[in-house]
Structures are given as structure tokens and as C-alpha cells.
Amino acid sequence: MNKETQQRRHWLKQIRGLGLLALGLCASPLSVFAKKTDADEAIQKITGGAVAKEGKVILTIPPLVENGNLVVLKVSVDSPMTANDYVKSIHVVAEGNPLPNIFTVYLTPRSGTANITTRVRLADSQTVWAIAQMNNGSFWKGSAETLVTLSACTELV
Amino acid sequence: MSKTSRTSISMPTTAKKDSIIEIRAIAQHDMESGFRYTESGKLIPRDIIRTFTCTYNNVEVFKADFYSGIGANPLIIFTTVAVESGTLEFTWIGDDGYEAINQARITVS
């Protein structure tokens, strides 16, 4: 009886180890990069390869989202918005969406502020980026992370 | 044959000269992303609003490019400087010949 139990426990431990290994592989950074590279590519296209500095851009999304179909997103770029110093464009890119680009806005000194609010679709929990281009050609970036949950009783079409 | 839908603009009707006003623009549109499937597994083609522009007495003061990630019944809130009295015109252009136009008057003193 004892020897059998010992052998069974040994096998169970082996299987558990294999299970954990499999889980570890699933959760490895390799699978996450697949989406992140799309977003990185999109950002590279926006900046033309230039480096976007962190700062000036504040991206606000609720940290916990009840439904990813309509998420309020606010971007605010610190800028005097004068003829000599203003934000020319703001691009928002999502790491976890099937298509990384979400929207782009084009501003002028007549905009008054570089504050934008809209409602976006977020396919999954992820990091979202906002890249702002200034009139002097420089790029600035900011990001926000969010957890996206789903309603318990979804619709069976 | 172009298709269209209801839109709604919320902004002040009067403002002090050179003050900053907030404009809310929303259009009724499903924004079919192009990533959804029918029950039988067929891909539903993309059908979204692609651009939104705002002109102020015929001068473009704001433009936005929308992609599939913008939510249905797209809302955009932005600001502009109340430089003079006049008419602001808002245009939404999208797939399948979609076009919607709305206007609002402002008195600036």
C-alpha cells in the first residue's frame, strides 16, 4: 500500500512539474512580444525612426474596465499651444489590439489646448501609448496600462 | 449613393473673444471593425468613419483620423479658440460613401 502511494505521489509530482513548465512557456515574454512588435512598428512609422522622449503626454484610461467595447480615453499634452510652440499631432497606439493604431488628431495653435477625449475599443488588458509630435518636429510619449474584464453573461448570438 | 446618419454637437453658443471652448461631437455609427465574424464564420467587412474635420468660418481647425479601434457611436471632445463669431462646420467621412455634416453657430464678443 505504502510503496504504491509513494510511486503515485512521485508520478503526480512529475506531472505537476511538467504542467508548471508548460504554463511557464505559455506565459513567457515570447508570446506577448508578438503584439508588442506590431505596436512598436506602428510607433516607428509615426516617428520615422526618431526616438520619442517620455514626458509631456498624459494618457488616462480607467485602470479597470468593465467592458472593452467602449472605454473613455483622455490624452493631454503639456504645451502652451502658441504659434511658436504647439502640438501638431497626437497618435494613439494600443499594444494589445488586432490593429495597433486607434486614432490620430491634428491640432493647430487655434486649438487652445492639446486635450482630447474619445471612446475606444480595447481587445484585452494592455498598455496603450500616445505619441505627440511638436511643431519643432520632436516626439514625446506617454502610456497607460489597463485591465479589461468581460461581463459574466455575454450574448449567445 | 452616399449614406449618412444622425450626429450631435455640444458647444457653447456664445463666448468671450479668445477664450477656449470645448466641443463635443458624436455620430451615430456602428463602426464595424472588420475583425468580427458572423455565426457561420464569415468575416464582416470593415465599415467605419475614417475622418472627422472641423472648420471655423471655413478654416480647418481640427482633424481626426479614426481606425477600427474607435468605439461605436464615435465621440470626440476637443477644444478650439473662440476667435470670432461665425459658423463651425463638422464633417464625418467613412467607408461605403458615408458622409455626415453638422453645423453650429457661435457669437463671440
Add this chain to the structure above:
Amino acid sequence: MKRLIPPYLLGSIFFVLATHQFIGDVNSAPPLKQSSYELMSAENKAMQDDPSLNPAMFWVGDGETLWQKKLGPKNKSCSTCHGDAKKSMRGVAAQFPKVVKGKLQTIEGQINQCRESAQSVPALPYESRDLLALTAYIAMQSKGLPITVSEDSTNTSYLKKGRQIFNERMGQLNLSCAQCHEDRAGLKLGGSLIPQGHPNAYPIYRLEWQTLGSLQRRLRNCMSGVRAQQFEYGSAEMAQLELFLMWRAQGLPLESPGVRP
């Protein structure tokens, strides 16, 4: 292994469970009525409260136009009989479902009954743009008013049936409405808080649907959620369940047209 639970202890455990169950029973007064509005994020609450942010307002606008539209051989619009909706429809949505000409009607059912008998035009399909628009426009005229559906001599038998449906286990998951929305309201299912399930904001712009929908659509979602055979749109069972739910939500102010995740 010689430890046996003494009968008196077993008896008292059973007694506590039984009374606890009784306290949760849907036939006694519920603890405190709460709209699922309270469970929403600040952003979603703002979306419901502000007409410039609430997508449902587009349907209300459509409904306002439809209200005036003359239809059918008699060339009648809703306004022909009912005049200004702001006056004639005020408080109406808070009273439905109710028995009209011997039949238990929901608002959608009543709209279709008017169309068929007074206007002589065909009924509108459930979840069609026009029916949702009219429902949203009419329901909005009762915004802020408390639900007044109560038991009376005309609806007693329907209310009883509705209560039975609410308490009866259904579907592959073998769950009743009461088990989630009465006994476990406030607890979590998955990542979401379980609401009490009051129908005080319908029709709603549901983020899940990305469009406006009726209470019956939502109830069908619940039923597919427990893998039950869904009640048909416009069926007698639907009306009975709606009646019970509105009776259960008495006193809660109507938020129509609402926003829900």
C-alpha cells in the same frame, strides 16, 4: 472516527440554514433596493447621465420623429391620438407591464397593439430600430419617476407566474434568477459584480451589444448564460417575468434610456 455530530447540533445548524434561506426568500421584503447604476464606473455613469455623451439619445431622437409620422390607411401618427408625448406619456413607462383590454402588455407590446389596431399597420419586430426608438422615446418621458407597478386585481395571476419563473431553476447550469440576483447580489461572478437585476433603465445602450437593446434582449442573454431555452420575444412568459421584475423594483426611479456595461 468516533466523533458523531450530536443531533441537537445538527438540528440547530439546519435551523440556522433554513432561516437564513428564508431571510433571502424573494417573497419577503428585499433588504435594500439598488439600481445597477451604482455598480458602474464613474465614466459609464457619466455616459448615462449626460445627454451629450449618451449614445441612446440618437434613438430617442428617432423616436421623436417616428411619434409624428403619419402611417397607414387612416393616416394616423402616435401624436394624432396621444398628442404631445411629454405630457401624455409622462409616467406611462413606470406603469408597464400592465393589463390592457384583457391582455398583459409590455411597452413594446402596447406600441405594436396601437400600430395594428389604431393605425392599421404591421407590428414592428423586436429589436428593430423603429421599435427601440419608440420605446426609448416613451420610456424617457418617465425618466426620474419611481416605478409604480404594483399588485392589483387584474395582474395577480400573471404576477404569480412571473414570480414562479424568477424562482425556478433553468438551463444546463440549473440556476434560477433568484439564486444570482437575490441570494448573491453584491457578490462577484467572474470579474463582475452581480447586480440585483432591476429593469429600471430600459431600453439600455449596452456596451456589450454596442447598441441599444430591450429588456427582453437582456433577459434572453441571462437565459443563454445559464444555457436555458430562451423565451421568445413578445411571449406571454416574457411579459409575466417583466411584470414580476418591475413589481420587484417598485419605487426605484426610472433611468431610461440607460447605459450598462
